[in-house]
Amino acid sequence: MGAAPWAAALRRAAPALGLFAAARLGGLLVLVAAAHHRGILPRARLATAWDADWYARIAAHGYGRTLFWPDGAVQSDLAFFPLYPGLIRAVTTVLPVTGGTAGLLVSWTAAVAAACGIYLLGERLYGRRVGTVLVLLWGLLPHSVVLTMAYTEPVMTAFAAWSLWAAVTRRWVWAGSLALLAGLSRPNAVAVAAAVVAAAGWELWRGGWRARRPWAGALLAPLGWCGYVLWVGAREGDVFGGYFAVQAGWTSRFDFGAGSLAFVKRLTRVPYDLGFPMAALITGVFVVLFALYVLDRPSLPLAVYSAVLVLIAVGGAGYFESKPRFLLPAFPLLLPVALALTRARPRAAVAVTVALAGLSFGYGAYLLTLATMAL
Template sequence: MPRWRASLHRAAPALGLFAAARLTGMLVLALWAWHVGRSPRALLARSWDSLWYTGIAANGYGRTLFWPGGVVQSDLAFFPLYPGLVRAVTAVLPVTGGTAGLLLSWLAAGAAAWGIYLVAERLCGRPTAVVTVLLWGLLPHSVVLSMAYTEPLMTAFAAWALYALLTRRWLWAGGLAALAGLSRPNGIAIAAAVLAAAALALWRARGRVAWPVWAGAAVAPAGWLSYLLWVGARRGDLLGGYFAVQDGWTSRFDFGRGALIFVRDMLRGPTQFGFAMALVITAAGVLLFALLVVVERPPLPVVVYTGVLVLITVGGSGFFESKPRFLLPAFPLLLPLAGAMTRARPGAAIVVITGLAGLSFCYAPYALTLARMAL
């Protein structure tokens, strides 16, 4: 049996559970949407950032919105790979941009779940890998994996790049990291992991490494850097142009100062459920990262990839409610919890999974139909 088919055969139970989780979540969302007179497809394909991506796919870059208070939202904030793929699909198939975006996201989510399984299996064994994939499909914000958003695509490239690193396939790791960097701003995390792994290999071999190590390290950040430089050239500020675009969205990296101020103000008075959920999930992400490093002790690339994602999420300001979505690609955070569940009694694991599933299936209708904030 070919290696890829053997790995798919091993991952089949995990992929089946993941598909069941996401299909159940979509069914609950659809029933609620019909109950309140909304279109399930429109909620999944045309909510928040999905409109920006499909707009870029249809018309290219160039849209800018000016809001009171100095907020300037330019579509240059969105990386090009996903809308480029949407445009390619609509050129081949007789579907709209929203439908093309959903097809891409669903395929990417499946590919990501497969890659997550292989990484977790290599690090912790098959039972923990199955639970990890299931937990990833049941996170409160996992509805994003079923929407026309970029998190599934970036996670797929990142998971397979990590697996390539763990199996010493340097060229694959670098190429997949470059594609992840073209998908999302935080795609730089997997490029950092490739560079860290290459640096470790150089140190251990005293600089005497094969050329694929150098090539993988050189290619890994190319996607992320190329888009930043393209936006900078377009804005007349080669190194700072993209960050000026993000600043117009009130999104910047300030080492968590803006997030702390937001949390302070939120705790002083009434707040929305989505903000409270974002605070709890972000705090849980920090705790799980500490457990990952101390308890699981994964290889350096996994630590760097996850740590950079957590750092970007915690240290960034603006759109506090979106922080749990930014953590979706950080799937290694689930390894400590998945490991504990595989070692626990079946009854305890069932209780945790059932509770998480209930929260996930209920939070999606809230986030897309009731909440007055971006996802």
């Protein structure tokens, strides 16, 4: 695209971006009110809570922090991928702000970039109305408060959305390069690489194996994720298993859903904080949405991307309460709902949107002011 097409695309995306900003600002205002009522500093929860503190420490001091707990758990900061703390470090180098504030600036900017990419994907596949509604739904997910925190999901989603858009439009070098950057942001960003490799492979299968750009995209896509995993492995003395040993120290491992199933069974017998049954409900809804999405014969890269994200979330053990956050980048699964809303009567669509907004704002405030579990 030249300058004029990009400007036109941004103008078309403006209503979607405005609705997204309004959704997140509304959630932020409710959070601030709830935090004030509870005597909590909202900035502290947004900028330094849980993983945000780990990222800020990596940005300031580099890797090397390990916590040893009485139960035998060993938590190393090597579990956190390097792109986000690198961006925080870059912002604090340029601006006189703390690491927490820099993290918020990075996340908020990335969330807007992600919303723009999501809109353009929805517009290309289904038209402007669907693209706009898709962005609004993403901003109104029950756990979308994460998009206003100093967390990595907005950064990953931004690179994922634009990489998928590049794959759909057959810009293979861009798709691979953006997938490489996404792979440096989060563990489950391997889904972006898988999507680009699958799409490039299909392009080569259909058009012949001599095309250079699909090969370039496919080769670039996994380099970020694989590079970091192998670097951690080499640092830990086990090139291929070291990173996964680090994750195991955080109780995170892939067991094909056995841990998730066992936890759901415990939920039926033991009382837990609201966040745990909500995590089970949200994860179940995303699984249903994935089934509906696949039945609609979706675009190959979006289908592969969504499938890998769902597989990692459902098949992974540990931190059950975080599964909705792991699925936050799975925006293509909202397409069946976006399509249904654009076809519904205006009153019904407005009622559903208002209900989603109420749930998103209220639950987001609960997560950061009342819930005791980590996000």
